[in-house]
Amino acid sequence: MVELLKRLMLASGASGREDKIRQAIIKEVEPYADEITTDNVGNLIVRKKGEGKKIMFCAHMDEIGFFASYIDESGYIKVSGIGGINPVSCAFSEVVSENGVYGVIVPESSKEMPKLDNMYIDIGAKNKKQAEKSVKIGDYFVCVPKMRKLLGTKYVGRPFDDRVGCAILVEAIKQIKEAKNDLYFVFSTQEEVGGRGSKPVSYSIMPDIGIALDVTGTGDKPGASPMAVKLGGGCTIKIKDAGVICSPTLVNKMREIADENKIKYQNEVLLYGGTDASSIQVAGTGAYVSAISIPSAFIHSGVEMIDMADVKEAVKLTVLLANKL
Template sequence: MTELLKRLVDAGGISGNEAEIRAVINKEILKYVDETSVDSVGNLIAHKKGKGSKVMLAAHTDEVGLMVKGTDDEGNVYFSRIGGIEPLTLIGQRVKIKSSYNHFVDGVITTKEISNSDFVTKLPEASDLFIDTGHTKEELEKKGVNPGDFIVLYQEFGYLKDGDLVYGKALDDRVGCYILIELAKKLQKTEADIYYVFTVQEEIGLYGAKISAYKIQPNWAIAVDATGAEDKASIKMNVIGKGPAITLKDSGMITNSTINGWLAETAKKHKIPLQYDVNEKGSTDALSISFTREGVPSTIVGIPIRNLHSTIGIASMNDINNAIKLLFELLHAPPKLSVV
C-alpha cells in the first residue's frame, strides 16, 4: 500500500503544474470509478455514480515549490516561492529545475557564507537565497533555464519507527490523494453519489476546489488534507499516531457541525481514534467549497503532519489508514438526515 503513497509523493505537482501527479492518480483510480474527467483548470474529477446524496470528497494535488525569477552573471539562479514555504527550511535543499526544454537541472539552495557573523544574526529571507547548479549563465541558457520554470524540492521518500511513520516531500496533500484512492478501492457499494475530486492550486488560493464545486453542486463535502501536528506544543493537538483530526475551526471557516457529528458517531461506533483541531492558521479546499453557489455544508478530515510546509514532512500510516476506515464506514451506509 505504501508503494502507492511513494509514487504519489515522488511525482511532481507544484501549484499550476500538476499534470504529472494528475496522470498518476488518474491511472490508479480509473478502474474503481465509473468515469473520470479533467476540467478547464486541471482538476481531476472521478465519479462513482449513486442514487443518494451528491458527496464531494476533495484532496489537492499541488505542492509547495519554487519558480525561477532569473539568473545572475555568475550563474546563480534566483527564485520566487509558490505557496507558504519558510525560507529557513530551504538552505541546503536539493532541487530539480524543470527547464523550458523539459530537461531537469539539479541544484542546491544556498546563500552567502552561512558562517558569516552578519548573516547568522537574523533569519534568512527568500531574497537572500539562490540555487547553485555549478553551471555558468551561458550553460544554463543552453539548457533552457528561463524565468517561469518550475523548481521541485527533491527529497527521498522513506520510513521511520519500523515503517509506522513515513517521510517525504508533498505529504501535504498526497496523503489526502492516497486516502481517496484507497477509499475508492474499498467503497464499491454505496447509495451516495460520490465525486472524488483531486484539486489544483490549493496552496496559492484554494482555486481549483471552488471551480469544481461550482460544477458538481454537491449536497455536502469533506476536504481531506494535511494538518500541522502540534504534539510538541504545551497544549497537544493533532498528535501523530492518535488518529485523523476533524477541523472544527481554521482561519477561514467554522466547519459544519452536522457532518462533524456524523464523523464523531462513526468513529465511536467503530472504535476509530479521532482528534479535534481548532487552529488559527491557514485554510483548506473546504473553505472554497463551502461558499460556492448557495453554499455547501463542508468539513475537513486532517492527517497530522510534522514540519508542514517545509521541505520534508512526517506522517503516521496508522492515522492515514484510520482516515480511510472512518470515511468508508461513514459512506458505505451514508446518513439520510439533512445537513444543516
Template sequence: MIELLKKLMLTHGVSGREDKIRELIRAQIEPYCDEITVDPVGNLIAHIKGEGKKIMLGAHMDEIGYFATHITEKGFIKVSPIGGINYLSGAFSSVVSENGVYGVLAPTKTDELPKADSVYIDIGAKSKRQAENKVKVGDFFVHTPSVKRLLGTRYVGRPFDDRVGCLVLIEAIKEIKNPKNDLYFVFTVQEEVGCKGARPATYTVEPDIAIALDVTRTDDKIGSDTLNVKIGDGPTIKIKDASVICSHELVVKMREIAKANNIKYQDEMLSRGGTDTSSMQIARRGTRAGAISIPCGFIHTNNEMIDINDVRGAIKLVKALVREL
C-alpha cells in the first residue's frame, strides 16, 4: 500500500492536466471493475455492478501547482497559481515541470510574504532562449513531490491532498467482491480550482448517495483553527465545511455503520475549505452527499502530514459503507 501511495504522489497532475495520474489509477483498478470510462472533462468513472442502491464514491486526482505564463529576458519563468498555493511554504522551495525540469520558486522580495505576482521560477537558465528550450508557456510546475516516514505511523510529503483519497478508493476497489449495492468510483478533475469535475461526474452517474474522500485540516498543528480533528485519531465523517452542509440523514447513517463495525472516527466541522461534496450535492435534482476525510497537517504545503492508520481506517469505513448503506 505504501508503495502505491508513493507512486500516486510522485506522478504529477495539476488541475486540468490529470492525464498521467489518471492512467496510473486506471491501470490499478481496471482488473477489478466491470466498466471504466473517461468523461469529456477528464473524470475517470469506474463501475462495479450490483443490484442495490447506486452509491458513488469520489476522490480528486488533481493537485495544486503553477502554469508558466511568461519567460523573461533573463530566463526566469513567471507563473500563475493553480489552486490555493501557500507561498510561505512555496518560497525558495523546489519545483518541477511536467517534463521533469527542476527549478526554485523564488520571491522577488524577501522581507514580505510573497504573492502570486511576486514570484518566479529560476531553472538555472542564463538566457530567455535557454529557458525556452526547456519550458514552454502553458507548461505546468508542481512543488517537487516527496514521501518520507516520520516517527511511528506518520508520513510527511506532498501531495497527500488528495492522492491519499485516491489510494483509499483504489484499495477499497481491490477488496470489494460482488457488492450488494451498485457502485461507482469517480476520480475527479479540477477540485483545487473550484470542485469542477465532480459536478458533471455526479450528473452522469446520477447516484442515490455520493461520498467524497479527501483530506481535512487538523487542530493539532500550529496556526490551525479547525475544531477537534486530530491526526491519528481516525478518519472523519464530515458534518459541514465552508462549501457544504452534508446530508444529515447520511451523516447519522455513516456514524451508525462506523460504530457497528468498530471503526474509530472523528466528527468534522471544518470552518474553512471545501470539497467535491459540495458539487456532488447539487448535480441535477440534488444528491444525498457526505464525505470521509483523512486528517492532514499543513495542507497545501510541501510537507503535508498524515497517519497511515487513518488511511487504513478510511478503507475499512468505505468497505463497510458500500456493504451496509
C-alpha cells in the first residue's frame, strides 16, 4: 500500500492537467477492471460490473499547484494559484514544472506574511530568454512530491490530498473479486477548483449511491480549529462538511456495516472545506451520498500528515461497502 501510494504521489497532476496520474492509475487497475473509460473532462471511470445498486466511489486525481503567468526580464516567474493555495504553507518550497524543470517558490520579503501576489518561482535562470527555454506561460508547477515515514505508522509528504483516496480505490479494485453491486470507481478531475470533474460524471453515471474518498482535517494538533477527528483514530464516515449534508440513512447503514466488521472509524463533521460528495448528491434527480475520509494534518502544505493505520481501515470499509450496501 505504501509503495502504491508513493507511485501515485510521484505522478503529478495539477487541476485540469491530470494526464500523468491518470496513466499511472490505468496501469495499476488495468488487469482488474471490467471496463476503463475517460470522459470529456478527463475523469477516469473504472467499472466492475454487477447486478445490484449503482454505486459510485470517487477520489480526485488532481492536486493544487501554480500556473506560470509571467516571466520578468530577470527570468523570475510569477504565478497564479490553482486551487486552495495557502501562501504561508508553500513559501520556500521546492517546485517542479510539468516538464520536470525544478525551482523554488519564494516570497519577495521574508519579514511579512507572504501573499501569492508577492511570490515568484526561481528556476536559476540568468534572464528571461534563458527561462523561456525551460518554462512557457501556462506551464504548471507543483510543490515537489515526497513521502517520508515518521514514528509509528505516520507519514508526511505531499500530495496525500487526494492520492491517498486514489490509492484506496485502486487497492479496493484489486481486492474486490466479484462485484455484487454495479461498481463505478471514478478518479475525478478538477476537485480542487470547485468539484468540477465529478459533476458531469455524476450526471452520466446517475448513481444510486455516491461515496467520496478524500482527506479531512483533524483537531488534535496545537492550534488546530476544534474538530473531533484525530490522526490515527481510524478512517471517518462523513456526516457533514461545508458543501454537503450526507444522507442520514446511508450514514447509518455505513456505521452499521463498520460496527459489524469492527472497522475503526470516527464520525466526521468538517466545518471548512468540501469534497466531491456534494457534486454527486445534486446530479440528476439526486443520489444518496457520504464519504470516507482520511484524517490529515497540515492539508495543502508540503508536509501533509496521515496515519497508514487509518488508510487500512478505509480500504477495508470501502471493500465492505462495495458489496454490502
